[in-house]
Amino acid sequence: MNPELLQSLKVYSQFVHPILMWVLFGLTIYAMYLGVQLRRTRSAEGEVKKALLKGRFNIRHHQIGSILLATMVLGTLGGMAATYANSGKLFVNPHLLVGLGMTGMIATSAALTPFMQKGNDAARYAHITLNVILLALFGWQAITGMQIVQNVVNRMTGNT
Known part of the structure; x- marks a missing residue:
């Protein structure tokens, strides 16, 4: 394969993770909206429930x-892979650690689904709590992620 093409892919791979995560942040907000509507449906009665x-x-x-769930797990691994491919190491910092924690949280939240389907209210409240925390951490990750992207752009342009 062409070395210039490989280098170009290596450089631009650093931007796939941030773009993907911003899309996921928006989808997370939408999922929360759907969850709120689902909760409203569950407690509604009569014509309101039918609607x-x-x-x-x-x-x-x-x-x-x-x-x-699937995209966050793959996006987390992809972000780590792109960092390693471009730097030869992973930077153990709050952004990485919180991202790994978020990946565990979304997996745990999804794992509660069978219990919620059987009417377990504790699982439902745990699911809601995990996802509210996840959304807050996602907002923080968006800010720290953009700082990392700015550092990458500065290195690429020679502005340090």
């Missing part, structure tokens, strides 16, 4: 959650 059921919030929430 909310038409939104199929349960199916959409599960689908988006599945996409989030």
Whole structure:
């Protein structure tokens, strides 16, 4: 394979993770919206419940959650791989550690689904709590991630 092409792929691979994570941040907000609507549907009655059921919030929430889980796990691994490929090492910093923790949180949150489907309210509250914390950490990750992207751009342009 062409060495210039490989170098170009190596350089631009550093931007796939941040772009993907911003998309996931937006999807996480949407998943939370769907979860709130699902909760409203569960507690509604009569005509309001009939109208909310038409939104199929349960199916959409599960689908988006599945996409989030898979993409976050792969995005975390991809970000680490791109960092290692470009730097020859991983930088153990709060951004990496929080990202790994978030990956564990979303996996744990998804693992609660069978218990919630059986009506376990403790699992439901744990799921909600984990995801609210996850969303807050995602916001923090977005800020620290953009600082890292700025450092990468500065190194590429020679502005240190």
